[in-house]
Amino acid sequence: MTAEIRAWDTDVMPDGTGLPPGSGTAAQGAEIYRRKCAACHGKTGTEGPFDRLAGREPRQAFPFGRDPRLVKTVGNYWPYATTLYDYLNRAMPLTAPGSLKPDEIYALVAFLLWRNEIVADTAVMDAQTLPRVFMPARDRFVLDNRRGGAEVR
Numbered sequence: 001m002t003a004e005i006r007a008w009d010t011d012v013m014p015d016g017t018g019l020p021p022g023s024g025t026a027a028q029g030a031e032i033y034r035r036k037c038a039a040c041h042g043k044t045g046t047e048g049p050f051d052r053l054a055g056r057e058p059r060q061a062f063p064f065g066r067d068p069r070l071v072k073t074v075g076n077y078w079p080y081a082t083t084l085y086d087y088l089n090r091a092m093p094l095t096a097p098g099s100l101k102p103d104e105i106y107a108l109v110a111f112l113l114w115r116n117e118i119v120a121d122t123a124v125m126d127a128q129t130l131p132r133v134f135m136p137a138r139d140r141f142v143l144d145n146r147r148g149g150a151e152v153r
């Protein structure tokens with residue numbers, strides 16, 4: 001029973017709690033991305049056919065609420081690099097969610113952050129470095145600090 005719960009208890013929190021051992025760089029991620037992701041997200045993360053992953057525009061302001069045509073990406077909308085890890089771990093690739101190993105996920109996160117001009121192509125992503133990455137949209141969101149009661153922030 002404990003083992004079953006542990007298998008599902010993979011949450012990675014915004015502050016990095018839950019990140020497993022492992023590491024990866026953009027160069028390593030580029031190769032994995034080409035094999036496992038490019039068919040759906042495009043060669044450089046911008047071509048589709050599915051969600052666009054790279055792109056910082058519009059760099060100024062945050063007009064997403066006013067203009068529904070604006071495309072949300074990792075670079076212009078995602079608030080935490082840590083929860084990008086969490087999302088890839090549980091949801092991607094769409095056809096085989098849960099199949100990626102920690103080293104592969106760190107490398108893919110590094111690749112996507114590099115594609116979005118957030119980290120250098122040599123940056124090593126791991127449980128220590130990932131929580132320190134400051135995402136462009138970081139200050140556009142507030143942490144949900146409700147504890148299950150009626151209080152709403």
Ligand code: HEC
Nearest residue numbers: 036037040041050051053072073074088092093094095108
């Ligand atoms: C079979 C097609 C397919 C493959 C392969 C695939 N994805 Fe996705 N991906 C999608 C779809 C469709 C969505 C949108 C899911 C949704 O909105 O619920 C998505 C969403 C995403 C998002 C969230 C985008 C956002 O801004 O909300 C990220 C990040 C992502 N994918 C990364 C990856 C990575 C990295 C890989 C390779 C390991 C991958 N995907 C492989 C189809 C795919």
